[in-house]
Amino acid sequence: MVSVMDDAVPPAAAPKRRARQPRQATTERRAEILRAAANTFGSKGYKNGSLAEVAEQVGITHAGVLHHFGSKEQLLVEVLEYRDKEDVRDLEGQHIPGGLGLFQHLVRTARMNVDRPGIVQGYSVLTGESVTENHPARGWVTDRFRVLRGEIADAVIAVGEGKVSRETADCAASAIIGVMDGLQVQWLLDEDVDLPTSTQFAIEAILAAALLGDDRPHPLD
Template identity: 35%
Template sequence: MGEAKARGPYAKTPARRAEIVRAARDSFAEKGYAKASLRDIAERAGITHAGLLHHFRNKDELLAEVLAQRDTEEWAQGVTQVDTLDRLAPYLVALIRHHQKAPELMRLWIELAAAASRPDHPAHTYFVERYERGRGQFADGLSDEASRARLRKDVTPASAALLFHAVLNGLQLQWVLDQDLDILGPVTDFVRLLFDDASSDD
């Protein structure tokens, strides 16, 4: 009986991990990564500190999971919401506005991405694969004849995908440095530049 009771908090591991990640996301956004503690996150998740350590070994591992989950959610949203090129700019504007509500998470993501550029970093493979997947998905979205016709004739889908991620990440980095900077207009301008041949024909 006692042994079964001890295993109780770990019985639904996926659900429990999801609760911990949500709690960590809230704690990081509210307190910042440096000030957020595993004990605070455990309390928010309704478990003990030892229970949290059963799922995540340290705060770095938890941060990586928080950011990976955010990526997964946003990939899914993008696939469902951007069904035509006309929806791309409005979706990106809405996405960045959402990111701006939690600037600390934006900052943490940028810092982790930079640190993961080292081949020996634990998140290196994740970020390499993330960008490969993102470029592939964007380029694949331009593979049909109608989409290719709207892309500037001197830009390939692969180049557009690379530029897309560079501009999106670069603008968010600049906003983290200066939060008075308007980056929503430039996002729309960039999409218009990629597809301006099509817009001028409409």
């Protein structure tokens, strides 16, 4: 429960018995379980998704899953870490875009997401669930939003060539993330919503407004 993960920590200065490394098949097995868990938590949610369902997908029992991960909460944490690592790996070849390239990347992502509703649902469900009391993914989701906001705000400032204030950039950044997430939910519930078109429309709109600064009209004051 203190989440030290005994089996993953090589015993520092092991005295008598060295902790054996896991067999080479084990790493892949754990990855299989993580993918199954991501699938289950994505479609059912963390609370409602059961270890038994995760286990069934890889042909073992729920106790087998617990053998590898110790607890359901630890499994969730590792699913999140695994997904992060995958995202990084996907972006490895391409340099991480900044400036205008970042916004193009966001729109491209929205276009890609149309073909992987499972991923989108997993993200949406977990994000929504994370605002409930004491949810184990809350910290992860919060951090993720914070990092993303920072990167997008920097990109806004870069595109604005110093003419955009930090406050405006922060506003724009949270709005861009918000509109992407919000549109995903609507699209999951109703295919009539045009996810890529609306996403591009909104990002362009927010970016344009940020670049205009205080020169733009404020009809809602």
